[in-house]
Amino acid sequence: MNTAAVSLNERLEDTDVRVLLLENIHTDGADFLRGKGYQVEALDGALGEDELIEAIQGVHLLGIRSTTYITEKVLNAAPDLLAIGAFCIGTNQIDMAATSARGIAVFNAPYSNTRSVVELAIAEIISLARRLHEKSTDMHAGVWNKSAAGSHEVRGRTLGIIGYGNIGSQLSVIAEALGLKVIFFDIDDKLALGNAKRCSTLEELLAEADVVTLHVDGRPGNAGLFGAEEMRQMKPRALFLNLSRGIAVDTAALREHLESGHIAGAAVDVFPIEPKRQGDAFESDLRGLPNVILTPHVGGSTEEAQQDIGRFVASKLRSFTEFGSTSLSVNLPELNLAAVPGRHRIALVHRNAPGVLATINGLLGERGVNIEAQSLSTRGENGYVVTDVAAEVSAEVLIELAGLPETVRIRQLS
Template sequence: MPRVLVSDKLSETAVQIFKDRGVDVDYLPDIGKDKEKLAEIIDRYDGLAIRSATKVTEKLINAASNLKVIGRAGIGVDNVDIPAASRRGIIVMNTPFGNSITTAEHAIALMFALARQIPQANVSTHAGKWEKNRFMGVEITGKTLGVVGCGNIGSIVATRGVGLKMHVIAYDPFLSEDRASELGVEKVELDELFGRSDFITLHTPLTDRTRNLIDATAIAKMKDGVRIINCARGGLIVESDLVAALKSGKVGGAGIDVFEVEPATESPLFGLENVVTTPHLGASTTEAQENVALQIAEQMSDYLVKGAVSNAINMPSITAEEAPRLKPFIKLAEVLGAFVGQVTEDAIKEVEILFDGSTAAMNTRALISAALAGLIRPQVADVNMVSAPIMAKERGIILSEVKRDKSGVFDGYIRLTVKSEKRTRSIAGTCFSDHKPRFIQIKGINLDAEVGQHMLYTTNPDVPGIIGLLGTICGRNNVNIANFQLGRNRPGGDAIALLYLDAPFPPDVLKELRANPKISSAKPLVFDVGAA
């Protein structure tokens, strides 16, 4: 039974979900604050469920020898060292939809608060003052709302803005014209959004490209009196530049829920009359906190019990429905990669993966990750589907994917072509009704070979006597052959042989085989033929 540690406060219902789905769970909601104690016990668990209090550092990840998945109940994963987790093959999940409405509503609330100076008027009125003329606001209706980032949250803000009779413009490199039309917004470039907007709201993740998105240069392009709202990430705005613009009047007001450093007990934004601040309340509603807790429990349980992957930061998603059908092809992709990885000794430059027929309709991102894991594992033993794409990128491997309709006798197959510094190698395979991977083509030569744990791959000129030679050498040295497959490209041309063996091929016998002039090359192979 898989075991999960909940190290932050999650609802009792979420804990019960783990139990109901066959996961052993320890609920220790305060241990996330004790780094040393958490590091002492983390190796006992397959999963770690957290909120924001637990800091999953590289040190903690290195101590988590059995950890398979980290689940963050919420959107932000700033408290998780994702590169370190990926290198160790640990899936990192979040819940991007559980608090989308809540965060969007908070952005709209800050927009109203800025437009009508509600917090300032509230303080004044509580003090017994009646300053109607001091708190002159502006209408929302008819104003231009600029939405930077039109994903899950930004799109909700956009539709709310349309409902408020605002003219909504949006900047998002991934926003299609069709999607913009569906939302009722105008898609624009960022500089145009800066120049036209009366209100600007940020809903983009914090990356190297978006860090310091709003600085003095950006503010200079904006309308005088623009109001800026940030419920996304603090690092999107250069706070010192925003303070200067607020004091000069260039920016009419700001609604800030997130800060460069949190918790923000001090900030140059504090005390400014035209600033409304809240302590990262975007996701802080009863409904949102319950939703994300339930979602992360469901996601982690589905992965640990069924192999389904959803909302992962560093791994392709695999639904619970497709996992059983995809499983044998994940194993196929892995052994195809493992074959080429074991016969290639020079640096790999390019990888092309062809999905033919039924495989083209599958979750090819997962299959690509599996193929890369198999390809790299002969050089890096602890690589897996999570870390393989990162390692391939770090090594400068150029990856391409091709999909096409059924083109041969097989309903579907996968072909892996790898270019190294010295040569190009190609291998194809499929799965039959028994769900076992089979090699169907090597070096353009057709064959049908079952994949075994221990195999021997040889190349030779197509001349008489090869079968007898291999059989004689194996028999004389007590090497038992479970299966034997041959293939050639043409009579008298190039030929290959694949021997499925009961045990590893002995090194001294390999030396004898390689010394024979009829054998061009001989390579013992090892495959993990267990469950995917």
Template sequence: MTSPKYINSELSNQFQNAVKMSTSPSASFMPGGSPSQFAGSPPSSYFPAAASRRASMKTPAPKLLKPFATEDIKILLLENVNQAAVEMLQSQGYQVEFHKTSLNEDELIEKIRDVHAIGIRSKTKLTARVMAEARNLVVIGCFCIGVNQVDLEWAAKHGIAVFNSPFSNSRSVAELVIGEIIALARQFTDRSNELHQGIWNKVSAGCWEIRGKTLGIVGYGHIGAQLSVLAESMGMSVVYYDVLPIMSLGMAKQVNTLDELCREADFVTLHVPALPETENMISAPQLAAMKNGSYLINCSRGTVVDIPALIDAMKTGKLAGASLDVYPNEPAKNGPYFDTALNAWFEPLSKLKNLILTPHIGGSTEEAQSAIGVEVGQALIKYINEGSTIGAVNFPEVSLRSLTLEDENHVRVLYVHSNVPGVLRTVNEIFAEHNIDKQFSESRGDIAYLMADISGVNAEDIRELYDKLERTPFKILTRLLY
């Protein structure tokens, strides 16, 4: 198998190659030229003056900024965050504390008090009680798709930006679903379990090819769309339901209601977030609408399926099989903790035939975890070092181009404040004695975020700017980078 380091290199190379791809006219539009002669952009000899200008132009090196009034940046990483992220963050000179497991609430409160950033996956719960103990916390990295384990509103109101990785494990989840579709159709997990017990049970009754069957996808986002393409390549028809009108890929068809999808599909797979609107969205009425002998797959969130209703549908034979990768309550760590004490329906569920139960492993591949580590790690670095919030899930998205080594005596102001009238006037009065090179502000609900680069400042000016901004009545968080 390919190692994560090679994967990172491969992704980087693919990206660089994509950037280098020429948008010049193809050879067929260039008379007298052979394809090999004109592959890529024209050589510099065609445009000697332009080539000379390009050669003389140099991009100024970015300036490494450091935080004002802050000691070394401390980062806490939990739940065995991928080593790609650990190495990236350590390379920035941050103090990184790494744990392979999650922590209970009391342990977490003790650890989080002095850190500036924390990286988690799905098991760690960052509640208001936990975050209230964090004196220096400015950013949270969720090394996964979901962010429902974080109190996003509380974090935003206290100037803490939250980043996640919404796309990096899409392929891994889609491939798992394809595997589960085939496994359910052929009942091969039951046959495997029987043979482990010495039972030879070669049967074909109730076993099917997936070619010619209909897959119903609930939620046609990044995972659903990739799954759609994979399913069609294997000869399946695809229908999908989404609350938004979304252009289909291939021959997939969007249906108007969830019930319509349930009636048409042989396999129903769920790819929606955990929201009040999606809680128990598959319950007794939806299961009753599904075809007799159909299959249900849930790799989204544990609250989406009414599991007691699913058990009843399996027992009556309404469903021929099901696969669950997520559950309403999941253990905080690996071990013998998935039991009746955690979920009351565990015992009847575990006795069902042709039921695949997996421990939330949809995105648990080396490739996905490496890509997630890189994506979220880069987001944390960009926010800590530059103040960029592009990709934040709870924060106004603001970014300014990097300061360069040519920008001497500059300070970058990062000012999180209440979204009320009069703030910009007050702040610009504080800036009035200095030159504002660039400034940008954006709001999101009750929170606003202002970035500004100010030139012609010395150490005393920076201290004065910081103190004045800290005293403003609208201030949520002030950071200065210089």
């Protein structure tokens, strides 16, 4: 029998739901969940693996950002965990295979901070082109350096965008409105917006772009994407930005190309290793270079973006907990069956195998359970079925459903 599934048969009341939010998630997210009656604990910093294992005991919903890593070891220590909310875009910090295997839903905020990242990219492109960072440093040092040497307008320059997803494509539109010529490269077939031109190879983009900006995701294949060879292929005196993933760039190679003058300036917001808490020491190969703008992973850190993310992800966690909705889930099959007052709902995650639905319905029929509505969806190795029935199902029937060899997780929601 699947004992992991059996342990979740008991229905949770709102006041029983325990939530742990890490990494200074916006108070709107915590307030939303508290307003639903959930017990919410919010911490400012990230937690390491051992700290998280201790803190996650008895927690049903976990909220993180980009610095807390959810490993299989953590998940093994969290039998009560129902869902994880990544209050950011990326989810590479979560062991997705392990969460799916346990029927734990993962949600993120794929669009909420897009505008904030784009605005930072535009600001940094202009700042680098005008050498504002260097001029500001001189002024703080008491040096009046009023010179146009090395300062340029961005109008008429070519912007090369690597990764043409939500952020890259919106940056494309705004950059073009500023008078930049836009080219892009993406491994997927993406529709060009405005007058942007798609490059067939990365090499083609690097040879043409005056500014190169990375907007890729955190998939393992992007680790080391941009190294010494790619930098060598850039136009002499081009600018470079990375506001996407720290693992994508060889920072030691970037320093060498900045010091040699081949790359005229860089702006970097993400790093291979980042401090877990406010005030912790920060180390990087790029520190101390006058032609480099360093920011502490703040691309999406505006009040507007964090407020939107807090509300959005919190609402997804609540909808999954109370109604079994997996709309926009990163890992589980998407399903959103409208709730009808008076019905009782069973949510069952199962292995995607032929005949599972027939087996479930056959068992319910044999026990005299009347099905009033039902929805099934599959995704990869998992299937997910939500069933509304006329009366609350007995513990014995739930245990039988949990004992099916295909069952991963089962909950009676109402």
